[in-house]
Amino acid sequence: MQLMATILEASFDAALAAIAELPLDIDGVEIRFDAFTEPLTDGAMIGLRDAVPSLLIATRRSVPDHPQPHDPQFDRLALASRFDLVDVELTDDLDVASLADYAGRVVLSAHDFEGLPDFANLRRRFIGSSCAHLKIAATPHTFAETAEMLASLRVIEASIGSGQSVSVIGMGEPGLYSRIASPFLGSHFFFAAGSSTPGAPGQLPIGRALEIYGDAAARRSCGSTGDLVPLFAVVGNPAGHSVSPVIHNALFRERGIAAAYTIASIPSFEEILLPFAAGMAFAPRGLSITAPFKEEAFAFADGGEAVMMQNARACRSVNTLVRLVDPGSGEARIFAENTDVDAFVSALQSVRNAGSPPRAAVIGAGGTARSALVALRRIGAETTVYNRTLTRAEAVARELGAVAARMEDLGDARASIVINTLSGAVESGLPRHLLNPSTLYVDVDYSGGRAQQIEEARAAGATVVDGFAIVEAQAVRQNELFVSSLATGVGGRGREPARRGGEFR
Numbered sequence: 001m002q003l004m005a006t007i008l009e010a011s012f013d014a015a016l017a018a019i020a021e022l023p024l025d026i027d028g029v030e031i032r033f034d035a036f037t038e039p040l041t042d043g044a045m046i047g048l049r050d051a052v053p054s055l056l057i058a059t060r061r062s063v064p065d066h067p068q069p070h071d072p073q074f075d076r077l078a079l080a081s082r083f084d085l086v087d088v089e090l091t092d093d094l095d096v097a098s099l100a101d102y103a104g105r106v107v108l109s110a111h112d113f114e115g116l117p118d119f120a121n122l123r124r125r126f127i128g129s130s131c132a133h134l135k136i137a138a139t140p141h142t143f144a145e146t147a148e149m150l151a152s153l154r155v156i157e158a159s160i161g162s163g164q165s166v167s168v169i170g171m172g173e174p175g176l177y178s179r180i181a182s183p184f185l186g187s188h189f190f191f192a193a194g195s196s197t198p199g200a201p202g203q204l205p206i207g208r209a210l211e212i213y214g215d216a217a218a219r220r221s222c223g224s225t226g227d228l229v230p231l232f233a234v235v236g237n238p239a240g241h242s243v244s245p246v247i248h249n250a251l252f253r254e255r256g257i258a259a260a261y262t263i264a265s266i267p268s269f270e271e272i273l274l275p276f277a278a279g280m281a282f283a284p285r286g287l288s289i290t291a292p293f294k295e296e297a298f299a300f301a302d303g304g305e306a307v308m309m310q311n312a313r314a315c316r317s318v319n320t321l322v323r324l325v326d327p328g329s330g331e332a333r334i335f336a337e338n339t340d341v342d343a344f345v346s347a348l349q350s351v352r353n354a355g356s357p358p359r360a361a362v363i364g365a366g367g368t369a370r371s372a373l374v375a376l377r378r379i380g381a382e383t384t385v386y387n388r389t390l391t392r393a394e395a396v397a398r399e400l401g402a403v404a405a406r407m408e409d410l411g412d413a414r415a416s417i418v419i420n421t422l423s424g425a426v427e428s429g430l431p432r433h434l435l436n437p438s439t440l441y442v443d444v445d446y447s448g449g450r451a452q453q454i455e456e457a458r459a460a461g462a463t464v465v466d467g468f469a470i471v472e473a474q475a476v477r478q479n480e481l482f483v484s485s486l487a488t489g490v491g492g493r494g495r496e497p498a499r500r501g502g503e504f505r
Helices: 012-020 044-052 072-080 096-105 120-129 144-160 175-186 206-215 216-221 246-256 272-278 294-305 310-315 339-349 369-377 388-398 406-411 453-458 467-487
Strands: 002-007 026-034 055-060 086-089 106-111 133-137 165-170 188-191 230-236 260-265 284-288 320-323 330-339 359-363 382-387 402-406 417-420 441-443 463-466
Touching: 002 055, 002 206, 012 044, 012 453, 044 055, 044 072, 044 206, 044 453, 055 072, 055 106, 055 246, 055 406, 072 096, 072 206, 086 406, 096 106, 106 120, 120 133, 120 144, 133 144, 133 467, 144 165, 144 175, 144 272, 144 359, 165 188, 175 230, 175 260, 188 206, 206 246, 230 246, 246 260, 246 272, 246 467, 272 284, 272 294, 284 467, 294 320, 294 330, 294 369, 310 330, 310 339, 320 467, 330 369, 339 467, 359 406, 369 382, 369 417, 382 388, 382 406, 388 402, 402 406, 417 467, 441 453
Parallel strands: 002 026, 002 188, 026 055, 055 086, 086 106, 106 133, 133 165, 230 260, 230 284, 359 382, 359 417, 382 402, 417 441, 441 463
Antiparallel strands: 284 320, 320 330
């Protein structure tokens, strides 16, 4: 694969400034001239060429509110200015034969901002064009459409001639699964945002893309074998903010494992659970489950569809589903675990042997709170659960040996351990007396939503374990389970979960 930084600016000076800020370890730059408000001159174009020491693509993108008809004069100006490639929109009325003189330097781009295109037709037109590259950016709305996109990538890639390449890119939040996974499956270009403004819906920042795909050597081997590498994914609604692809793909590289990890941001858990459980093509072989699906995952496992592991059984919440060999039967079965418990146990090491039982306050009463409560119970902490909905706090506390209280009672709390399990979008407003040098403050937020509160805790002298540390700690054991599923060769088809009246049984 080649990692390209998309520059979307309104002027030459702004484009040059953005280029100067790019990481050195990228494979090339795409400049979006459709955003320019200045006339294009030979000197200015050559100035851009001189500023980029690697592959350079000139693009005039046609978007729904700003159509850009094909301009052969622009193509010739860019190529004369030593741009390596020009991007040409593959519209219905484009005569691909008109590109024959410079087809070997053309990226044919087809965009569908509402759904999926006719992949077979695009393949036929591309093969007949002799152009260098075909890029298809589409907008899947379901996992079935995502799988269709990835299958089309494989079909087109297998049928193109030497010297030709193809890229398939999912747009929007639901498109993240295919956008991240496709380079591992042979997609040639990955376009990431090199400016503050993304070049397309769902485009990732260049820094995050580098973290997911690694250095130049790692990227060269990415998708190069032609094998259908096993996929894993974080599942949530939404999940686009997740850093899990950064962590897990790095762990796979460190362990020399040919596998890939992506994002399934979906409206319903069933949408990904059914393909996963059935072992469908392009479905993930293992799931990292985040809000709001942890309790649904537990219901699936509790209904007999999975083997419940120790942590998941203890907290009645599941954040990991993976197919492993059952030691008892020797058969492949889905296993359910909760590695969040491992992360909280690690965070509590400093107070594990503190003598008298510590007092703890857990903020929130969802699936993550359940994991925290199990870890606190293991060190003998006296814990109170604070939640806006008291009945929910009472149910969780009663089940896991804690006391329940309203959120407004937090001002009267006395605790040396405070664990905030709320979404990063929720500002909990911790009382200042809880944040002091004697406090261990654990906050699961890594989105930046509570960054100020976390910094206030540090400034007050509290020992702070932030969301990045928690997500990294839980991912380590989770990744071990994923690798185990590959080592045993059990990533294939399993039986579909039974359903009755819309419920998993």
